[in-house]
Amino acid sequence: MNNLTKHTPVMLTESINALAIEKNGIYVDATFGFGGHSKSILNKLGKAGKLYALDKDASVIKIAEQEFIHDKRFTLKHGCFSSLESLSKEWGIHGSVNGILFDLGVSSEHLDNPERGFSFMRKGPIDMRFDQSSGISANKWLATASEDLISKTIRKYGEERYAKRIAKRIVLQRGKEKINTTDDLVQIINKAIPKNETKKHNATRTFQAIRIYINQELEILRNTLESTYNILAPKGRLVLITYHSLEERVIKDFLTLTDKSLSAPKDLPLSNQFLTKLFKTINKSIKPTSKEIESNIRSRSAKLNILEKCNEIDS
Numbered sequence: 001m002n003n004l005t006k007h008t009p010v011m012l013t014e015s016i017n018a019l020a021i022e023k024n025g026i027y028v029d030a031t032f033g034f035g036g037h038s039k040s041i042l043n044k045l046g047k048a049g050k051l052y053a054l055d056k057d058a059s060v061i062k063i064a065e066q067e068f069i070h071d072k073r074f075t076l077k078h079g080c081f082s083s084l085e086s087l088s089k090e091w092g093i094h095g096s097v098n099g100i101l102f103d104l105g106v107s108s109e110h111l112d113n114p115e116r117g118f119s120f121m122r123k124g125p126i127d128m129r130f131d132q133s134s135g136i137s138a139n140k141w142l143a144t145a146s147e148d149l150i151s152k153t154i155r156k157y158g159e160e161r162y163a164k165r166i167a168k169r170i171v172l173q174r175g176k177e178k179i180n181t182t183d184d185l186v187q188i189i190n191k192a193i194p195k196n197e198t199k200k201h202n203a204t205r206t207f208q209a210i211r212i213y214i215n216q217e218l219e220i221l222r223n224t225l226e227s228t229y230n231i232l233a234p235k236g237r238l239v240l241i242t243y244h245s246l247e248e249r250v251i252k253d254f255l256t257l258t259d260k261s262l263s264a265p266k267d268l269p270l271s272n273q274f275l276t277k278l279f280k281t282i283n284k285s286i287k288p289t290s291k292e293i294e295s296n297i298r299s300r301s302a303k304l305n306i307l308e309k310c311n312e313i314d315s
């Protein structure tokens with residue numbers, strides 16, 4: 001069985017319900033992956049409905065696109081969701097989008113394919129880029145970054161208390177020989193951590209941190225969220241599936257910022273009529289059922305956030 005056939009989309013029913021799909025509406029799947037969520041959105045759309053999908057990883061797109069490309073209601077593009085505002089203009093849907101779905105983070109292909117270097121469980125080159133056609137690989141970064149930057153990155157994006165020790169070991173080791181594989185890095189982390197983690201693998205936090213840094217995940221999410229107000233139609237929805245507390249924090253900060261629109265930076269897309277809220281939260285974040293977690297372990301840390309664009313009248 002390949003990754004596509006065994007792929008189970010996370011919080012599928014909940015996220016599709018959250019989009020409150022209108023038959024003839026316009027939707028964006030900002031993180032297409034294997035198209036699990038896209039498929040369900042298309043099933044709910046009528047003939048005049050439209051779905052636009054994006055993924056930063058060209059090789060992941062290739063795995064699933066065949067199933068979709070003949071559907072005239074569907075458009076798929078390789079790209080980063082940071083380009084969503086310009087793409088929505090190019091597609092002629094700016095200001096008319098009824099819902100945008102973000103299923104953040106990595107796909108099963110990233111974790112299961114050792115060549116991508118995302119998993120500390122599989123030996124391979126430490127690449128960790130979603131888009132292998134641009135940016136620098138984690139391998140290169142680990143070979144050149146300063147000890148201070150490595151330490152700060154592991155601390156900030158991994159919330160790893162042994163970040164300093166791990167960074168020191170990395171720099172020490174790379175002075176002796178090149179750190180080539182995920183296995184090399186795991187060994188370094190194991191040596192740097194004085195006491196084994198009980199609940200998680202010792203390398204979980206460091207791998208997460210490097211991945212977030214290499215792909216600039218949080219900055220891109222933050223900036224993209226700020227651009228969504230103008231992309232959405234009135235009462236349009238943002239549906240976000242997050243997998244760790246740092247992504248949740250970006251959403252909370254975004255809500256705080258858009259709640260206090262009067263004091264928000266000038267470059268935020270605000271006009272005077274929106275004096276209080278730009279978005280309202282629909283529900284508190286929802287967690288997967290224990291049944292889903294049992295059948296799909298990758299859903300265990302997921303949380304679903306639903307935001308709705310406020311009309312002038314709501315604000």
Ligand SMILES: C[S@@+](CC[C@H](N)C(=O)[O-])C[C@H]1O[C@@H](n2cnc3c(N)ncnc32)[C@H](O)[C@@H]1O
Binds near residue numbers: 037104
């Ligand atoms: C959890 S998977 C999505 C799975 C998908 N919902 C499904 O059911 O098949 C996340 C996807 O988002 C993509 N991704 C991550 N950051 C991105 C970004 N900034 N722009 C576009 N795609 C991104 C990754 O390449 C990955 O394929």
